[in-house]
Amino acid sequence: MSSIEKQALDLTAHHAVTNAIDPQGALAGSATGKVLFITGASQGIGRATAAAFAAAGAKSIYATARSEQGLQEAREVVKEANPNTDYAYMSIDVTDAMQVSAAVDDCVAKFGGVDVADANAGALGPWKKLAVSDPDGWWTTFEVNVRGAYHVARYCLPHLIESAAKPQEDGAQGGHLILVSSVGAQLLVDGASDYQTSKHTINRLCEFVHSDHGAEGVKCFAMHPGGVATEIGKSMPEYMHAHLNDPPELAAAFAVWLSSGQADWAAGRYLSANWDIKELVSMKARILEDDLLVNRLRARW
Structure with missing residues (x-):
C-alpha cells in the first residue's frame, strides 16, 4: 500500500484471498446467470479472473487476448472451476477498435x-527516463493500457446499460465495468512515465464512465490488482520484484466482489485488491463525504 493510500484510508493489507471475497466462500453464487467479457484472459490475472467468475456461478465467459493457445488453455481452467459455465473466445488486439467491437458483438x-x-x-x-525513452515503445504502453480500456468501455457500455436495467437471477443488478489500474497510478517513479501515466489516466477514465453512465446503472471501478508476478510485472526493474507478492487469484476474487453489488456505492473510484473489505465498507460514509479515492488536485491557500 502506498503512502498516498495510507493517508486516504488506513486499511489492513491482505496478500491472499480472504473468505469475504472468496468466489467459493462468501461470494459463492454471486455471479449466477452473468456473462463476463474479459480482455487479457490468456494468462495471469485475466485467466484467474475467468476462473473466479466461473467458480462464483457465471453463466458464460467470453475471453479475449492475443494468444489463441493461451485462450484455449484458459478454457480448461474455466471448465475445471465450473463445468456448467459456457466459454467462448476470440483472439484480438485491444488497440484495434473493430476487433474489440467484433468480439463484443460475438459475445452478445x-x-x-x-x-x-x-x-x-x-x-x-x-x-527509461524520458530523454532516452523509445517514442514508439512509450506510446505502445499507453495505447494498450488506455486505448484498449477505452475500446472495452465503448463497445461494452451499451450492453452494460441494458444489463443494469434487468433483474439478475441472484437479485443483484448487472452493469459492472472493471478497468485494471495499478498502485503505480498514484506513484512517481523515475523511468515509469509511460506505465504510470497510463494507469493514472485509467483512474480518470473510470470517473468519466461513472459521470456519463452512472445514472444509467453502470458501476465502474479502477482496480489495483496487487503486486502480481505476471510477465508484465516481472518486466519491471529487479528492485521492484520484492513487491510482487500477491497471487493472481487475489485480484480475480476482488473483481468478483466488485461485481457482486456489494461495492456499488464506491462506483467511479480507485480500489485496491489488497484492502480489507470489511474495513473498507466501514469507511463508506467517510469515503463518500470526503470524496476519496478519486483523482483530484487539492491545495491549501
Whole structure:
C-alpha cells in the first residue's frame, strides 16, 4: 500500500484471498446467470479472473487476448472451476477498435449480452527516463493500457446499460465495468512515465464512465490488482520484484466482489485488491463525504 493510500484510508493489507471475497466462500453464487467479457484472459490475472467468475456461478465467459493457445488453455481452467459455465473466445488486439467491437458483438450473439466487462489487457515497457525513452515503445504502453480500456468501455457500455436495467437471477443488478489500474497510478517513479501515466489516466477514465453512465446503472471501478508476478510485472526493474507478492487469484476474487453489488456505492473510484473489505465498507460514509479515492488536485491557500 502506498503512502498516498495510507493517508486516504488506513486499511489492513491482505496478500491472499480472504473468505469475504472468496468466489467459493462468501461470494459463492454471486455471479449466477452473468456473462463476463474479459480482455487479457490468456494468462495471469485475466485467466484467474475467468476462473473466479466461473467458480462464483457465471453463466458464460467470453475471453479475449492475443494468444489463441493461451485462450484455449484458459478454457480448461474455466471448465475445471465450473463445468456448467459456457466459454467462448476470440483472439484480438485491444488497440484495434473493430476487433474489440467484433468480439463484443460475438459475445452478445452467443450469450445474449454482457453483464460484467473486465478490461484487463495491459502492457509495460522497459523503464527509461524520458530523454532516452523509445517514442514508439512509450506510446505502445499507453495505447494498450488506455486505448484498449477505452475500446472495452465503448463497445461494452451499451450492453452494460441494458444489463443494469434487468433483474439478475441472484437479485443483484448487472452493469459492472472493471478497468485494471495499478498502485503505480498514484506513484512517481523515475523511468515509469509511460506505465504510470497510463494507469493514472485509467483512474480518470473510470470517473468519466461513472459521470456519463452512472445514472444509467453502470458501476465502474479502477482496480489495483496487487503486486502480481505476471510477465508484465516481472518486466519491471529487479528492485521492484520484492513487491510482487500477491497471487493472481487475489485480484480475480476482488473483481468478483466488485461485481457482486456489494461495492456499488464506491462506483467511479480507485480500489485496491489488497484492502480489507470489511474495513473498507466501514469507511463508506467517510469515503463518500470526503470524496476519496478519486483523482483530484487539492491545495491549501
